[in-house]
Amino acid sequence: MAQSTQPFRIDVHHHYASPAFVAEIKARQTGQQPLIDWSPARSLDEMDRAGVRTAMTSVAPPGVWYGDNAAARALARESNEYAARISADHPGRFGAFAALPLPDVAGSLAEIEYAFDVLKADGVGLMTSVNQQWLGDHAFAPVMDELNRRKAVVYVHPTCPHCCRNLMADVPDHLIEFATDTTRTIASLMLTGTAHRCPDIRFIFAHAGGTMPFLTERMTWWAGVKKDLVAQMPNGPLHELKRFFYDTGFSANAYALSSLLQLVSVSQVMYGTDFPFRGCVENVEGLKAYGFGAGDLRAIERDNAIRIMPQLAP
DSSP states (O other), rough: OOSSSSOOOOEOOOOOOOOHHHHHHHHTOOOOOHHHHHOOHHHHHHHHHHHHEEEEEEOOTTSSSSOOOOHHHHHHHHHHHHHHHHHHTTTTTTEEEOOOOOTTTHHHHHHHHHHHOOOOOOOOESEEEEEEEEEOOOGGHHHHHHHHTTTHHHHHHHOOOGGSSSSSSTOOOHHHHHHHHHOOOOOOOHHHHHHHHOOOOTEESGGGGGGTTTTTTHHHHHHHOOOGTTTTTOOOOOHHHHSSEEEOOOSSHHHHHHHHHHHHHGGGOOOOOOOOTOOOHHHHHHHHHHHHHHHHHHIIIIIIIHHHGGOOOO
């Protein structure tokens, strides 16, 4: 693909790795070589090849919490300050979804304040689950309420919970469990009433919402069977699912997009690449091959992101 002379795309699914994060995954031998090899220069080279003007950075799985709250607070702070620094060093090229040290609620509330008020983060980036808790968990209510009060953009990336690791030989956890855990956390947010209680959070879910588009009938059926769910979802599950946003990471293909677009309109879909695990160019080519019209393609690749993050407009 020829290099774009006027980059315009906004990549909402773009990972970075701060020095402390790299040290952590090396020590834990997570095998994430693309993150170990990552640098701002590598991102910028790939972005320029794909016509990406701005990459919204977020930490990759397994996130910043490994069982110690103090260590998680320190890693979240170092990661967020590093993301803010590369944004300042390359104006307009990087945005930042700040990491939070969940399940540490007090630490997360403190980091929300610092990330938004001091670092001027564009939103927060959360894992789908941590410590066998998903985002609708009642313990996380103070964090969700604060994010709702701030009308925050919340980017949600999957991880693999302890329950479902190493289930099958020769099948990596991320191959199946990432999509499944995205579905779990969406269900958690809806069935606990968190999504209804926090209507001003703009959620963006990675990888076209995992398996949720395929399981929509089950969600609507369950809401009909369990009449006591009316309080949690008074507008029904489809209302919540249709207002969420979904990115195209590992999903810029007819199989995933055709299912997602039966559930939501183009207005809820955003360009996301999963760099450095996938290339930005591959995603551009996949979206073009799907056959979107020019207006819909522009909305996915840029305008939908600017609608909820107007600060990204040049």
